[in-house]
Amino acid sequence: MKRKLxxxxxxxxxAGSMLVxxxxxxxxxxxxxxxNSLTALIQQIQALQAQIDALKASQTxxxxxxxxxxxxxxxSLSLGSRGDAVAALQALLAANPNIYPESLITGxxxxxxxxxxxxxxxxxxxxxxxxxxxxxxxxxxxxxKDNPIAFEDDDDDNATSTNRKRGESRxxxxxxxxxHLIAPGWLKKHDGVRPIVPECQTLPKGIAQKGDxxxxxxxxxxxxxxxxxxxxxxxxxxxxASITWSTNExxxxxxxxxxxxxxxxxxxxxxxxxxxxxxxxxxxxxxxASTTYYYLVRVSDKWNNTTTSAEQSxxxxxx
Numbered sequence: 001m002k003r004k005l006x007x008x009x010x011x012x013x014x015a016g017s018m019l020v021x022x023x024x025x026x027x028x029x030x031x032x033x034x035x036n037s038l039t040a041l042i043q044q045i046q047a048l049q050a051q052i053d054a055l056k057a058s059q060t061x062x063x064x065x066x067x068x069x070x071x072x073x074x075x076s077l078s079l080g081s082r083g084d085a086v087a088a089l090q091a092l093l094a095a096n097p098n099i100y101p102e103s104l105i106t107g108x109x110x111x112x113x114x115x116x117x118x119x120x121x122x123x124x125x126x127x128x129x130x131x132x133x134x135x136x137x138x139x140x141x142x143x144x145k146d147n148p149i150a151f152e153d154d155d156d157d158n159a160t161s162t163n164r165k166r167g168e169s170r171x172x173x174x175x176x177x178x179x180h181l182i183a184p185g186w187l188k189k190h191d192g193v194r195p196i197v198p199e200c201q202t203l204p205k206g207i208a209q210k211g212d213x214x215x216x217x218x219x220x221x222x223x224x225x226x227x228x229x230x231x232x233x234x235x236x237x238x239x240x241a242s243i244t245w246s247t248n249e250x251x252x253x254x255x256x257x258x259x260x261x262x263x264x265x266x267x268x269x270x271x272x273x274x275x276x277x278x279x280x281x282x283x284x285x286x287x288x289a290s291t292t293y294y295y296l297v298r299v300s301d302k303w304n305n306t307t308t309s310a311e312q313s314x315x316x317x318x319x
Contacts, residue, residue: 069150069175073140078131081109084151087172089113089132091197092143093120095183096274103188103196105172123273125242125283146250146276147183148175150200173200183276225305226251231297233314238289241314243282247299250276257284257295263311265296276302289319 070088077086087107093100093116100116114130121128126135151170174182174197186197231245243255252275258268271282280299287293292315298308 068152069148070144070172072144073132073137076132076137077109079109079111079114082107084172086113088144088149089117089140091149091172091186092140092147093117094188094196095143095147095185095276096120097185097188098274099123100185103185105196120275123275125281142277142279143275146278147186149173149197150175152200152202171198173198175200223303223305225307226299226301228297228299228307228309231309231312233295233312236314236316238317238319239285239287241284241287241293241316243284243295243297245280245297245309247278247280249301250278251280251299251301252276253280253300254298255282255295256297257293259288259291259293261294261311261313263294263296287316289316291316 070084073085073088075085077089084107086109087105089109090100090105090107090113093113094103094105097103099119100112102112102116104112117132117136118128118130120139121130121136124139126139129136132140150173152173153170174186176182176199182197182199186195188196226247226249229246229248232243233241234244235242243257252273254270254272256263256265256268256270258264271284273280273282280297284293292313294311294313296309296311298306300306
């Protein structure tokens with residue numbers, strides 16, 4: 001009996017000694033398979049990350065290409081004209097709500113655009129012809145320097161219905177460097193949702209360096225008033241005169257004139273221009289011959305800092 005029991009125990013020991021290596025071998029095989037799976041998974045993750053990095057790089061390159069600055073007006077525009085130049089014209093008109101209250105940027109030159117252009121021409125002493133010829137084109141290009149605009153791809157689902165009808169994938173945008181102010185009219189909303197002229201998502205190359213009153217990386221409000229330079233009556237006739245001057249930064253302006261001195265701004269004739277400019281000119285008409293007129297001007301920058309000139313005078317000629 002004891003021998004049988006011993007034999008049985010011996011058999012169990014032998015079987016156990018044979019089973020342990022088998023279990024260890026199975027565990028080793030399982031561990032190796034897991035390591036191989038993890039290694040393959042890590043390689044896949046690394047490959048995906050490389051693809052993501054490549055997509056980001058290509059997206060950055062694409063963004064740099066799809067924002068294109070509108071450089072200048074080079075052609076004549078009139079009723080019935082279409083295209084980017086008309087849209088750019090409408091944007092400049094919309095910068096001043098008093099000039100273009102409709103603020104419609106459609107790329108089509110219609111009656112509302114014609115009326116707004118006549119107002120702009122009147123405000124700047126040009127003949128109110130309602131179309132863009134050489135003189136108005138020069139004015140628009142000066143305004144464009146103060147309010148740069150661009151065209152960029154529009155992948156926004158909220159794109160205007162006008163653009164959808166025209167089948168366009170590009171939108172007009174304000175190429176405004178950081179810290180620079182947007183024209184007041186451009187901040188108005190389409191149906192309370194989208195600005196008339198939104199900021200560009202990507203600035204055109206070099207636009208960040210533009211602007212005579214902006215410094216890179218600065219968002220501190222300007223507290224220095226603009227300077228008035230070379231104020232004078234450049235031409236005078238019997239019933240007309242031109243008053244010109246310049247400022248060291250973009251500014252709006254107001255001119256008062258009267259035949260009495262000291263000039264009282266409450267009773268004097270007042271003319272205002274709400275466009276942002278560095279070169280200022282007022283053409284006066286309906287004056288009295290052989291009469292001395294007194295005038296002064298006030299300028300205001302985009303931070304509402306103002307400067308008022310000293311009183312000056314000119315005398316109209318004989319008939």
